[in-house]
Amino acid sequence: MQNHEKSEKFRQIVENKFQIYNSLFMSLPYDKMSNIGMLLPFLYEESKAGYEKGKTPEEIVEEFFASHTSLESEEQKTELLFKIIQYIERQVVLFDSIEDASFAELHPAGESGTLLNLYDRAVQQDLLAAVREKMKDFGVRVVFTAHPTQFYPSSVQRILHDLRSAIMKDSVTEIDMLLQQLGKTPFLNREKPTPFDEALSIIFYLRYVYYDSLGELYAQIKYRFADKDFTPPHDILQLGFWPGGDRDGNPFVTAETTLKVADELYSSVLKSYYEHLKKLRRRLSFSGVSELLAALSDELYDAIFREQTITSDRILMTVSEAQQILLQKHNGLFKDLLDDFEDRVKIFGTHFATLDIRQDSRVHQSVIDEIINKKSGMEFENISTEEKLQWLLETDTVLDPEDFEDVTRDTLRNIRNIKAIQKKNGQRGLSRYIISNSDQIKDVLNVFGLFRLCGYSEDEINIDIVPLFETMEGLDAGEDVMRQLYALPVYRKHLERRGNQQTIMLGFSDGTKDGGYLKANWEIYETKEQLTKAADEKGIRVIFFDGRGGPPARGGGKTHDFYASQGKTIANNKIEITIQGQTITSVFGNKDQAKFNFEQLLTAGIENDVFKNTKKDLTEAERKLIEELAEISFEKYSQLKAHPMFVPYLQEMSTLEYYGKTNIGSRPTKRAGSSELKFEDLRAIPFVGSWSQLKQNVPGFFGFGFAVNELKKQGRFDEVKALYKGSDFFKTLVLNSMMSMNKSYFPLTYYMKNNEKFGDFWTVIFDEYTLSRDLMLELSGFRMLMEEEPLSRKSVKIREKIVLPLLSIQQFALMKIQKGEGNRDVYEKLVMRSLFGNINASRNSA
Template sequence: MEQGHLVMAFEDLVAIKYQLYNSLFLTLPFKNLTDVGVELPLFTELCRSALAQGQNPSQIIAQFFHDIAHCTDFNAQAKILFLMLQFVERQVVLFDALEEAAFAKTNDLSAIGTLTEFLKPLNNESYYQKVYHLLHDYCIRIVLTAHPTQFYPMQVLGIIEDLTHAIQANQLKEIRLLLLQLGKTSFKNPKKPTPFDEANILMHYLEASFYPVIKELQHKLEKTFQSPLPCLVQLGFWSGGDRDGNPNVTAEITIKVAKKLKFSILKRYIREVRALKRRLTFQKMWPTLDLIKNKLLATQIHLRSFSPTQYPPYSCAAEFIADLEDVKNQLIQSQNGLFVEQVESVLCAVRCFGFHFASIDVRQNSRVHTALLQNIMNYHLNLNYSPLTEPEKCHALNTLFKIPALNNASSCWQSDALFDDVIQSLKAMRFIQQENGETAANRYIISNTQSASQILEILILARCAGWEPHAMSIDIVPLFETIPDLENAAKVMEILYRTPLYYAHLQQRGLRQTVMLGFSDGTKDGGYITANWKIFCCKQAIFNLSKKMGIYVYFFDGRGGPPARGGGNTHLFYRAMEGMIEQQQIQLTIQGQTVSSKFGSTVSAKYNIEQLFTSGLLGPVSLTKFPRLTAPQYALLERFSALAYDCYQQLKNHPLFTAYLETITPLNYFGDLNIASRPPRRKSAGPLHFEDLRAIPFVSAWSQIKQNIPGFYGLGSALQTLVAEGEEPALQQLYRDSLFFRTLLENAMQSLLKSNFQLTAYLAHHPIFGDFWHLLQQEAIRSTDLLKKISGQKALLECNPVIRDSIHIREHLVLPLLVIQQHALLQLQILEKKNNKACVEYKTYYNLVLKSLAANINASRNSA
């Protein structure tokens, strides 16, 4: 479908309909709503024009109350500002629902990357055989996380879902009722969610979107090739398993989440069997299906208590599969195969989801493991572990592994809650595997991995938790995050592969190794360009090493929503790897709001899952290949990365960097929002240090003030230097030739389109931050100009006008909210200087900041 048709569809079904339905808000029976609804457009226009003239947000607010609202009372003014924030929040929900409702018309559902397009050439025998062969050793793994970027409470997400359906059906009366409901529904979580609460929200998407879409994809491909296939889309789950920096995640929570996942998938299977019973009404079939249903119900009951049931519960998914295969065979033998396809569809689901639904990953920081090993080494070997060199640590760990009764040293961890949870979490993994199957919890991820010894430590800790040396069904996954760690990762993996203790473990696991790479922390540490380039180089180095040593390596990308955290058009990055890195598996995290924005309905989930699924297959089977990077192009990208890195490091090391973040952005307010169970900082007390900042609030803080520094900073300066060195033609050719480079630049365009330096232009003359603000603004201008020059576009994202138009509307919607937030922050600074935190005004401005935070993130979609 041509871009022009998609743009017209967006204009008709989203932009124009938004104007129509937005007017319905004014008809709702809420006090003061009409006044605010009339004043908000006037305020928005005032914000636009006044910011362009260089006025600061507090001046704009004062002018609004003097010229438009005619209000001088502080409490009355505060009420109007809060009402406007609430109004904008609900406008954003309406826009979300309109975009979701129009998804099938504003996206080309038969474009390259969709399953329909991918399967078109199957009448070519060579293509057919290639795809069939690839599918037997290929899958994608989508890992859902609850990192704090999801600001809509569950009840609001439900309204968005119903509103989407009403818009699609053009039910004006129902739309008005839902907007009325929306107006009466609070957007605020009354308390911080627990890890189990977060897991429940994600399970809603597992059941509503992922289950039907993955089942359909698996069934379609098995029908196409008339053969059972391995599970092609696997699901992972971090809620309840990720305890890195989150003391609220315990072994008990991990087990509780695993049980709920099993209960949820059994519930789906029971529905499937009941649906089969409505069709398979033949003699002998009904009692068979009734028995299967009752065994599933007994399995559910067994989850909650071990009391005897009338029917035997299934001990594993394989037993359920065997019963379904019997039903299928009976249909073939006695009913001419009638309704066999429905049974095969259920079989596809069970082969994909088993009794676990999604695999729980357990994650903890390497520092915690090493500290615990100090105790264990001292207990068993009377050895001071910490000061040992890396070879000495590996040797000591090898010696320790051979000790028969490692789990006798419980005094080493029971006195410390954090240490005890490490051992209990490994015990929980074993219990979950026994109950839900090995796939239910068989990966242990080590954050902040810097050495081979840190990976070997998990073998020791697993022994302490009771795992037998030759029966450890655990895949140990190192996570490399900072730029130095990414550069050193291949050396670490080589030492690990050459360690007999670990190689023996790898042999038990089929010589398969997963390596995780962190885009968020990589960008925070080294900047957007260098993080992406170093991860690319890291993958190549580890892939080549692993291939040489006969080890299958899979890369697991820790990605967020925005480009600054590895998001943007993610599938294009994987498609760009063709010919450079083999991708038998594509694994990535889907975080927070990205779950609802990209997988919130079956239509959007189907499209986005298919794009990810085919991204690793298109290259190997395509008749037209993208040119591989030449040696000069590699050198150019390496130089580009080095220049961008230097520029970003200069910014990061600027003496005002953290002060600017704390003073100008609402960074310090994230911890006061009830949006996540995990704290926003690694250390809750004391002065702010850059290394203590978590990547998510770091990126989100820049987004709140519309500067989006992590998504582009360093790019403009690097390009400027290269152009001055005569590399402009080479860069333009690289943009045409390399999908990797093109996607890198176009994702940066998204970050820049969501930036608005006019909002903070009042800082240009600030006595402390004036020069620093100019530094940031000039890099944004430089990046914008050079991106247009290298890409040949007259405007940013001219190549993707639907995304561009969506960003423009969202930024227009959120403008009054941003001005209110900046005004509140400025007033808080004034009151803090007067040491006047106890006054009513301070509390009011504080609440305005909190109220504006969530709405801003939701409006921008994936900016956190």
């Protein structure tokens, strides 16, 4: 479909449906919400016209009250604003559901990045054998995290799920009933979710989306690419899982939590098998087969509800027996259904998704220090880092966790529990330990040493130890750290036992927060090149695991284009990414979306190796130019970070301090426990999210336009244009930055330019936005931002229209708080409620 056709199709099947169902929605008899549907358009119009005239959010909201209501008291007015927020939250869910239900129609099977497109290209270019060869040793792993960017309560999740189905059937009666249910169902978590609650939220998707979507997608891969000599490996599609295992900065994740979540993953996949088997037995009712499947069903039931255990090998053995009887006695009737079940068991095992452990290197160091101080017999004050490591790697001491307290005890308990989890869920159930804030060799060796202290012999450490390089310092140190590790005999032996394979994680979110958009992306690109070379020289297969958030400011954006643009200098053995918050629901939230986006990742990695494209590999001149732009933009971004108003602006003028009060995630919003807010303690998600709420999206563009303009002033703009046309990597960065700017709306905060304290700082940001926007358009030749992406552009436009009144309410409340006017407690609640609605509406949050 051409851009115009796509745009028209979106208008017909999304925009028009939204208008129809929204009119139905407006007439529903919601408690305390009567007339809101009629008042809301007035607040939208007041906002739109008011911002264009330079009015403040306070003036806009007060004029709305004066012109369209007879309310006088502050209490009446704020009550109405709460009702409007509730109403808009439900409009967002309705639009989400309509857009999601239309996904398959908007994305035909043969478009770029799909399996069908890959197959057709491979056939046309006689590269089918090369694609099969690549598939033998390639895979995609999507790792679900519980980072707090969106969590509907589970009751709302289920309505969303059913509403999509009803919209796909155009069942007006069912839609009407579900909209009524939506109106009467609370959208707020009354309390902060626990890590276990977060795990259950995502396990819902495992059971009701990914069990089928990955099973069906594997069947398509097999159908297209299998032949008599090749069957696609079942681990070509993998799921990872962080809730319950990620304790970085989250004191609520304990060893007990990890065990509990592992058990839940185990029982959940068995429930999926049990349900699948129930359907299977309707068809496979033949003598010999039916008895085997009934017995397997009983075994699964006992494992789910009676604390028996069952292994995937045991399930597969029964399936194999049934297949043989089916072939020998029943002409192989319905064997394809049994084969599909077998494939699911091989994909999901008894683990469903691989649970990762993650902890900060500084926490490990404090644990090691306490252990050495208590158990080594050495004078702790005089021990060097080298001596600590030597003791750690040579001691035969085995610790009892109960000899310690708090974090040390919990860390040791957790490592001891890994054996039990692997025994029950299989080794794929928990197979790696990730270390945040890695920048030294000791960060990896500390974890290796902790396993030894917990009684593991070296050949029992069936875990990949994964450093996470995420700050500028960490990325700079990455190559040196890995070269030292590869040269160390004890670690090299560990790698040999792990198949000479090393996973390394790179943090886009913290990298961007630390270094700015362009610098972070380029730094990670170069770091990957260096790490690839270091691994290749030692015969080690390196796998990169990218900590990418939803928005471009956290490494998200156009994912297929990003991975398809990686050149030959970067290892392409597997694509692994984190998916979090609203990206789970918006990008992988239903079967069609999940299949499509898994396809996009899979084909990006395969295309990169199989199809020739000179735009993937950077020339020396292109590298130097990106390096120059990255350094200039980094300097500009660093100046902004160093501005004395940077942190105060976020603290006083944005929603930063309200993130932790929204009850959407279990984790604190900053790492340190002190009351003073420091830049280095800010977590990337509330940091990026606060800029998003302000509709300023600074981390997604700041410094980029300045860097391009510096070269333009030197008469070198043609060089940058040639880079944009000649490098897929650079073009993707530009397009992703455009996405951030397209979701910016500076008229919302025009009033800040007159603020005595922050006016100059606001102007610095606005000027850079204007410069970046104008130069990106000139560079690309576009007339508007995101010109090549009509579907995303139209979706953003409608969402921005829905939430504009919500933004007005939020800024109105913030202004009241800043001025110290009225009931502060009520206005803070308004900020939090509108923040929650905006987060859910943003889908990719920037």
